[in-house]
Amino acid sequence: MPALSAIASVTWSIGSERSSWRDMIWTDSLESRSWRGEARTRTSSSRRTTRGEAAVSPTAGAVLESEAASARAKRACVSIRNGASGLAVSPDCEDCGGRGVRGQAARAATTAPERPRRSAASKLGLQDAGAARGHGELSCGTVNDDRPLARWRSLSRFLFGFSEPVSRRPYVIAGFALGALKMAVDLALLLTWSGGRPAGPWLPYLAPFRVFHATPGAEWLQLILVLWSLPFLWIGVSLTVRRAVDAGASPWLGVLFFVPYVNWILMLALCLLPTRGASSWRPAADGPARRRPLWAWLLIVLFASGVGLGLALLHLIALRRYGAALFFGIPFATGALAGFLANHDAPRSLRTTLLLAFACEIAIGLGLIAVALEGLVCVLMALPIALILAGLGAVLGREIARRRPESPALAGCLLILVPLSDAARPAAPPELAVVTTCIDIAAPPEVVWRHVVSFAALPPPDEWLFRMGVAYPVRARIDGRGVGAVRRCEFSTGAFVEPITAWEEPRRLAFDVASSPIPMEEWSPWRTVYAAHLHSGFRSQRGEFRLIALSGSCTRLEGRTWYALDIHPCWYWNLYAGAIVHTIHLRVLRHVRSLAEAEAEAKRTIANLVSAP
Incomplete structure (x- = not known):
């Protein structure tokens, strides 16, 4: 990115200086010819007056002088293409009426006598306002002299906007430069967060979740990386759409940017395809938008959400996959379709377009609840990322409708590739994630140990998360002692069967998870919800407790849980999974603390009573 910015700056400066000298010479020539013409006029008038011809009346002379001043003012007010100075215009200009005056330079220019060997550019500080606005025309206006x-x-318009098509060379340069920038920042964050020693292989960018799962506080790191990735997602969409237009293809190819595996093939093809003639990519003139009846808006919502719901059902029933295409491709494609349908007859406001796309995503979620494939909690979890991507797709569809209002038949064909990309994704074992929670207890490790191995029933939960249906711990009991004993941790949805694998009293207790209940009970109007992710999306693998003795007969209790997450994108769903597991840890650890501290306090009280005279 710095190298790209430097190259652009040098090229801009050279072009600006070259245009400035050329236009200054052109303006000198104009003024020189004007001065010579006025000199010849004054000489001819003097000779005619000397020979006794009729002189011009004072009134006619004033009119001529006013017309000459107006002509000089209009010449001075014309902006010079890519000039080096800021623009100042004349107050007598018929085009701008003096609205672009900078200080008193223009007023002085119209009243002071012209000097033939000074250019208007150096005298008035003119610049091409049209070029500064992105147009190649000469016009009146003011431009700040702030070229950086x-x-x-x-550069922002080039990366984020939709104004002009993008040729092959800028597309390749911007793609590699931005990719290198993002990779460098991601790698720096991973190395910094892990103290310079990331878990897993070198170049953790290639396997970031191994770093996430072995780094304390990795949930915040994932959130930072997600927010950092959002601008790059939009830049990728913007450049891909305009590169497709420049290559003579349909802008609807931008929908494939969010389809895994297919997007890599698309970007490689766009790097190779040449420019195919002049592409029509200018927005049509915004005419008055016709008032659309409510039933027409509802029809758009029903159609777009119906397409999205059909693709979601194909994923959940036929493929039984919870992949990136389900949570990325479908919301983006649905939003793009809704944005296009809302603006194809007349441009609508961005707010109206976004609200329509959001309504489509909410309708898809309600449809999944209605067919008993999801519950309210899971739909609410997926809604943030779905709304963001639907909004991006709506902006894309709106821009395509303003510039290419043809039928989006290609978009419908491209939607077929969304489920196919998930079907082509090879099945890979999910990587383990770990959540660590610690708490300090005012009791010795020997006392804490007894309440870690097993504990009595917990009080009813106060956390809103558990009241929404997420499974929460109720009690724990153990059969046997030492390695090979079986611990049963009972949750609100069933019991975790945990064979003991490490018994280091009173320092460490480790166990595997032989079987586990469903992680939550869905909120649904139906008694049974056929959500496959409840049985295979989240699986607890093993856990352990560590007891660290502190000064003053205190103990630091650490709880760890390793779990496998088979829902993609993992970086998004791991935010929820990590927060839920951490909340469960806190519920158990706080209960152990209350029991251990109560026992320690009772022992101290008894000891004080015994030692009292």
Whole structure:
């Protein structure tokens, strides 16, 4: 990115200086010819007056002088393409009426006598306002003399906007430069967060979840990386759409940017395809939007959400896959379809377009609840990422409708690739994630140990998370002692069967998870919800408790849980899974603390009573 910005800055500066000198010479030539013409006029008038011809009346002379001043003002007000100075215009200009005056330079220019050897550019500080606005025309206006800021604005329009098609060379340069920038920042964050020693292989960017799962506080790191990735997602969509237009293809190919595996093939093809003639990619003139009846809006919502719901059912019933295409591709494609249908007859506001796309996503979620494939809690969990991607797709569909209002038949064909990409994804064993929670207890390790191995029933939960249906621990008991004993931790949805694998009293207790209940009870109007992810999406693998003795007969109790998550994208769903497991840890550890501290306090009280005279 710095190298790209530097190259753009040097190229901009060279082009600006070259255009400035060329236009200054052109303006000098115009003024020189004007001065010579006025000199010849004054000489001819003087000779005619000397020979006794009729002189021009004072009124006619004033009119001529006013017309000459107006002509000089209009010449001075014309902006010079890519000039080096800021623009100042004349107050007598018929085009702008003096609205672009900078200080008193223009007013002085219209009243002071012209000097033939000074250019209007150096005298008035003119610049091409049209070029500064992204047009190649000469016009009146004012432009700030802040060229670095103008360059950054131009770069922002290139990366985030939809104004012009993108040729092959800028697409390749921007793609590799931004990819290198993102990879460098991601790698720096991973190395910094892990103290320079990331778990797993070198270059943790290639396997980031191994770093996440072995790094304390990795949930915050994932959230930072997710927020950091959002601008790059939109830049990728914007560049891909405009590169497709430049290559003579349909802008609807941008929908494939969120389809796994297919997006890599698309970007490689766009890097190779040449520019195919002049592409029509300018927005049509915004006419008055016709008032659309409510039933027409409802029809758009029903159609777009119906397409999205059909694709979701194909994923959940036929493929039984919870992949990135389900949570990325379908919301983006649905939003793009809704945005196009909302603006194909007349441009609508961005707010109206976004609200329509959001309504489609909510309708899809309600449809999944209605067919008993999901519950309310899971739909609410998926809604944030679905709304973000639907909003991005709606903006894309709106821009395509403004520039290419043809039928989106290709978009319907491309939607077929969304489920096929998940079907082509090879099945891989999910990587383990670990959540660590610790708490300090005012009791010695020997006392804490007894309440870690087994504990009495917990009080009813106060956390809103558990009241929404997430499984929560109730009690724990153990059969036997030492390695090979079986511990049963009872949850609200069933019992975890945990054979003991490490018994180091009173320092460490480790166990595997032989069987586990479903992680939650869905909120649904139906008695049974056929959600496959409840049985295979989240699986607890093993856990352990560590007791660390502290000064003052205190103990630091650490609880760890390793779990496998088979829902993609893992970086998104791991935010929820990690927070839920951490909340469960806190419920258990706080209960152990209350029991251990109560026992320790009772022992101290008895000891004080015994030692009292």
